[in-house]
Amino acid sequence: MSNPHSRTADDAGSSGGRDAETVREHSVAAAPPREPLAGDAGLDAHLVVERSAFRLDVALTAVPGEVVALLGPNGAGKTTALRALAGLVPLSAGHLRLDGSALERTPPENRPVGVVFQDYLLFPHLSALDNVAFGPRCQGVGKAEARAQAAAWLDRMGLADHAGAKPRRLSGGQAQRVAVARALATRPRLLLLDEPLAALDARTRLEVRAQLRRHLAAFEAVAVLVTHDPLDAMVLADRLVVVEHGRVVQQGTPSDIARHPRTDYIAQLVGLNLYRGRADRHTVRLDAGPSITTTEDLSGPVFVAFPPSAVTLFRDRPTGASARNLWRCEVTGLETHGDQIRADLAGELPLAADLTTVAAAELGLHPGAPVWATVKATQTHAYPA
Template identity: 85%
Template structure:
């Protein structure tokens, strides 16, 4: 009901929603910016949905009280939105959407407006409520962690096109684009497999434990990469590349090293290891990866 249809129909459980009055549609929506009614208390914001669906005022407020209790907000039932924190307001918005028992729940970047600590708490609570939700929920997010934690099935869209879909575990293990590989933290290459050797498009090769033929993807995590200032001897690693340090980025006690050269890749090292190697932009290093730490699969 927010955007008029110009063509086609919207159906849910066999019912055409475009021919159903808005107040009768079994759809709940949670927006990024909460969109609570500023003149209503938290209790009456949640009660608004049941009231629109025909419940009496007392029934609607009783249902709203139950939902606020589930959200841990009973003490804030009489507060108006301006007196609620961002996390509290978003939980009121979620309670308002769920109080109507929708068959479809739409979540539009529901955590984007929250600070990091609040997002962590609300994400955990949202996950619990979605696990108990017996209908369909559709979440739109640009945050890969939100997607991986909250979704059972992912649809990844790049430049307006669906590029991959599947379970979070499957997508994390078998990314099919550089964008997805970056989201899940993998080095990813496309190439031609000939037995245990993959000839990647950059002209280098990657040795794997899988034995395949034809077009494949091969991936490995940055944590699988070991760096050496001198060419290693006696190493059990089957993969060895000469690289140049293109950049370093600190993440807590880890350093992400961007490497260029015959096979561009990322490596994760501890700050101690990076200091011992005296890494800096432009430094030449050798990178090794064990074949057992790579994963190849058909393209």
């Protein structure tokens, strides 16, 4: 991120009252990319940040062209990790190498890093064109050439007609694309995106997510995305790294994470009931609760997962049902979940069940109602813990 103070007020316009430190921290300009060393291209980081009541200890690697999403609940350490990569938070220990070069002691303004912040942080006094041109200007590119490069980026983003607009005249989706263009115009070797879609409404988010995916697919260096939204992560990333309490708890492709969650947080994100126990052939004795019959033939510690849609509810104990798994439960809560009703159940086995509004009405479901829950063995999935 090249030093934004290397340009004069005539080059970039008035700062509108921002102090120098704020402008420096929010700059997305980057130093010209260095040639990667053979075999060392990409990101190799071990981020350790010590704070009074929190410790971040996250290992992160990525190859050029790969999009990695840091996913986790609020307070997990995702943003701290992102800021450590950008150089805005110093490492207490560990290392940070990009294309074979150590960056631990490199000031933020000299790192080949582009950042798209959650609220975009466009310079309000500059047009969209000059916002994008700001990075190349910080790298020493002449004013005319920087603006030509910026115009090309805006055209690529479908914003050529908005080049002269100030940020206040842009929609949320347009501002987001300007912020991405501003980051990419510096040709970074590492692109960081902090909740890039969080500020958008649902309709705009759908459109911009698809556009951002296309731009990331064309990006030839490493991109790291921070989000708490599983859909953003699943759509935008090639690989997910799930962080809880400052540590990596699971990583893999979106499909692998969705199929094999290893914590309650991940299971809730992907919409699965998840349990841990010990398998003896097709029977899994849960650590806390009854047994579950599965189709997998396993032995030892395992996870068992099944979707809420696999659960069938009855008001009376079913007779002649083919389901191998049957538990007596009580409804503790009901909520709309898409076009269905999700019932939270407690009892022999705490679980969530999805059913239609018609089925919920016919069963007379309400908090406190007793029910029987069944799940067929063929609808469960067991895998080693």
